[in-house]
Amino acid sequence: MKRIxxxxxxxxxxVSTAAVSYVLNGRIGKVSQETVDKVRKAVDELGYIPDxxxxxxxxxxxxxxxxxxxxxxxxxxxxxxxxxxSELVCGIEARLRQSGYHMILSGxxxxxxxxxxxxxxxxxxxxxxxxxQESFYxxxxxxxxxxVLIDSYIHDSYFHVVGVDDELGGYxxxxxxxxxxxxxxxxxxxxxxxxxxxxKRFLGYKRALKEAGLFYNxxxxxxxxxxxxxxxxxxxxxxxxxxxxxxxxxxxxxxxLGVISGLAEAGRHVPDDVSVIGFxxxxxxxxxxxxxxxxxxxxVGRGSMAAERLLQAIxxxxxxxxxxxxxxxxxxxxxxxxxxxxxx
Amino acid sequence: MKRIxxxxxxxxxxVSTAAVSYVLNGRIGKVSQETVDKVRKAVDELGYIPDxxxxxxxxxxxxxxxxxxxxxxxxxxxxxxxxxxSELVCGIEARLRQSGYHMILSGxxxxxxxxxxxxxxxxxxxxxxxxxQESFYxxxxxxxxxxVLIDSYIHDSYFHVVGVDDELGGYxxxxxxxxxxxxxxxxxxxxxxxxxxxxKRFLGYKRALKEAGLFYNxxxxxxxxxxxxxxxxxxxxxxxxxxxxxxxxxxxxxxxLGVISGLAEAGRHVPDDVSVIGFxxxxxxxxxxxxxxxxxxxxVGRGSMAAERLLQAIxxxxxxxxxxxxxxxxxxxxxxxxxxxxxx
DNA sequence: TTGTAAGCGTTATCAA
DNA sequence: TTGATAACGCTTACAA
Numbered sequence: 239m240k241r242i243x244x245x246x247x248x249x250x251x252x253v254s255t256a257a258v259s260y261v262l263n264g265r266i267g268k269v270s271q272e273t274v275d276k277v278r279k280a281v282d283e284l285g286y287i288p289d290x291x292x293x294x295x296x297x298x299x300x301x302x303x304x305x306x307x308x309x310x311x312x313x314x315x316x317x318x319x320x321x322x323x324s325e326l327v328c329g330i331e332a333r334l335r336q337s338g339y340h341m342i343l344s345g346x347x348x349x350x351x352x353x354x355x356x357x358x359x360x361x362x363x364x365x366x367x368x369x370x371q372e373s374f375y376x377x378x379x380x381x382x383x384x385x386v387l388i389d390s391y392i393h394d395s396y397f398h399v400v401g402v403d404d405e406l407g408g409y410x411x412x413x414x415x416x417x418x419x420x421x422x423x424x425x426x427x428x429x430x431x432x433x434x435x436x437x438k439r440f441l442g443y444k445r446a447l448k449e450a451g452l453f454y455n456x457x458x459x460x461x462x463x464x465x466x467x468x469x470x471x472x473x474x475x476x477x478x479x480x481x482x483x484x485x486x487x488x489x490x491x492x493x494x495l496g497v498i499s500g501l502a503e504a505g506r507h508v509p510d511d512v513s514v515i516g517f518x519x520x521x522x523x524x525x526x527x528x529x530x531x532x533x534x535x536x537x538v539g540r541g542s543m544a545a546e547r548l549l550q551a552i553x554x555x556x557x558x559x560x561x562x563x564x565x566x567x568x569x570x571x572x573x574x575x576x577x578x579x580x581x582x
Numbered sequence: 583m584k585r586i587x588x589x590x591x592x593x594x595x596x597v598s599t600a601a602v603s604y605v606l607n608g609r610i611g612k613v614s615q616e617t618v619d620k621v622r623k624a625v626d627e628l629g630y631i632p633d634x635x636x637x638x639x640x641x642x643x644x645x646x647x648x649x650x651x652x653x654x655x656x657x658x659x660x661x662x663x664x665x666x667x668s669e670l671v672c673g674i675e676a677r678l679r680q681s682g683y684h685m686i687l688s689g690x691x692x693x694x695x696x697x698x699x700x701x702x703x704x705x706x707x708x709x710x711x712x713x714x715q716e717s718f719y720x721x722x723x724x725x726x727x728x729x730v731l732i733d734s735y736i737h738d739s740y741f742h743v744v745g746v747d748d749e750l751g752g753y754x755x756x757x758x759x760x761x762x763x764x765x766x767x768x769x770x771x772x773x774x775x776x777x778x779x780x781x782k783r784f785l786g787y788k789r790a791l792k793e794a795g796l797f798y799n800x801x802x803x804x805x806x807x808x809x810x811x812x813x814x815x816x817x818x819x820x821x822x823x824x825x826x827x828x829x830x831x832x833x834x835x836x837x838x839l840g841v842i843s844g845l846a847e848a849g850r851h852v853p854d855d856v857s858v859i860g861f862x863x864x865x866x867x868x869x870x871x872x873x874x875x876x877x878x879x880x881x882v883g884r885g886s887m888a889a890e891r892l893l894q895a896i897x898x899x900x901x902x903x904x905x906x907x908x909x910x911x912x913x914x915x916x917x918x919x920x921x922x923x924x925x926x
Numbered sequence: 927t928t929g930t931a932a933g934c935g936t937t938a939t940c941a942a
Numbered sequence: 943t944t945g946a947t948a949a950c951g952c953t954t955a956c957a958a
Binding site: 239241287288289290291292294295300302314315316318319321324325327328329331332335340341342343344345347353354355357358359360380381382466495496498499502521522525526527538 | 583585631632633634635636638639644646658659660662663665668669671672673675676679684685686687688689691697698699701702703704724725726810839840842843846865866869870871882
């Protein structure tokens, strides 16, 4: 299909290319209504489609947003299989497209940073999910690109952040278990790193324990990776080595599902033998059996919010520094995996 | 961050911009080894990063691939929540990135085609999932862009196709149920359209029935949408209105999960009361309870294969017509949702 | 083997 | 209000 250029439009309309460009970019006030009409007409008749590469090159915006999601541990694949990320991406894409932006979705290779991609593609902004090493963020700052972080407690006012109150979530989950009469509450979590999401949830877990006057027992925390497989393993261990544990707070729904499976393998059932609560409320949480009690965050909404803030930052001004982090709400969703221990 | 241009590199290296471009594009043979070395050195020292917009504009390739996935019914969101698509995307992205390509992931708005996007972005190719109206494909052809279709039985040699033998899959699934002694086998499916994936599986279902000398009973096919929710509904109906049905072939794992849930709601359990087999083997199939017996396709592999073929088509030649469709293998995965009816 | 220079489609500057 | 025209960074004839 032959490409119609702005020049052809200008000829057809009998005006200059500059005039066409103005009209196309809504620079009204710079051109007469008559010109606008002529151009519009020519654009329609010719079926003109702008070339974003040229726009981008001419120093304008690329209307391209980079979206980075973590990879599987073998670094071979995106972690998109994890519903948490795919739902986030859904929210982001919808919002971006609504404003005429496109999204380049990718992971970032081991060792590589994201600087190359952002420069190569003249990205207008980026949304980063997952946690990376310090240098990754430092690099990113060099590009002076509006950036929204999800999943990160990086303490740097350069970045926009759209998060949830993970500490509160951990607290709510644990408290719900305690409120149902459980006193031996395990935590199954990914590796707890300083200022990480896991640490916050862990802190919430401890706060709930403390508030209830319960003893914090390190033997009850199972820490490895946030994956279905590890959940399974932890479930088995709990079933076999810790018959005293009656409830588990799993740090994500995927982990919770694993725990339930591991428990079942060892012949212990949820919620009859042990109660389980998850975190996230991914869509399978209500599809599985039994439906999972969990701490719900509106993941899709969080995605659109991230896009929203990014778009805002892009249009607002080139140099407006981020405000406060946006904190999305969390709610407890009671389904069928928590059993009341002491009926009163 | 300041942009280093090819011109600066050329100055630093003491050669022409053309020479730099040649080296950058591996046009060896056009330049002396000495020049290559000088350029490489300058590139490294300066930290040169190419501008893909400029490349794209200069008539070269954009190294951008469009990936289209279907939307939810309300057309508000990508269907990425469906693990089938997210796994596909994982496979695609990994393969593309390996070759230095990026992927623009998007849905396509109601009424809108994809022609605009492909022209705007100077896409080098596209991978289309889902089914669209005729005009969508016609438009696409106009752009003369290599295109890989997944999920489509469009009969047009312009397009590359990476599929599975859905008829065979339907046959295998149904046969497995029959082999286990079931004679009243229901089919729960999305809407059966001519030359669609659903029709093929339906045909396989009928073939297995016929081969076993079983009567095809239209009352046993539940046709609506391929979603968890519809599966649930069908499951309920089967439990309440069709106590004679002992086995269900669900046209996708998500649907199967729904069926199991609907059945359970009505007090009927899988596999004790009724057997269920799914299709796809999405990752939750082995995580749910009980683990789902299903027809496995290597979804991620199919994604990389699609990318592979596209890349091939892009480099091969500008005008090579697609060969045969690539057909990915299908295998039966026996887990715990099918019970043997007549022990022998 | 190398360098010069003409595009590629837009935007933006600056006269008119 | 308008319209030439110079960037933008790169590729690629064509000349040297």
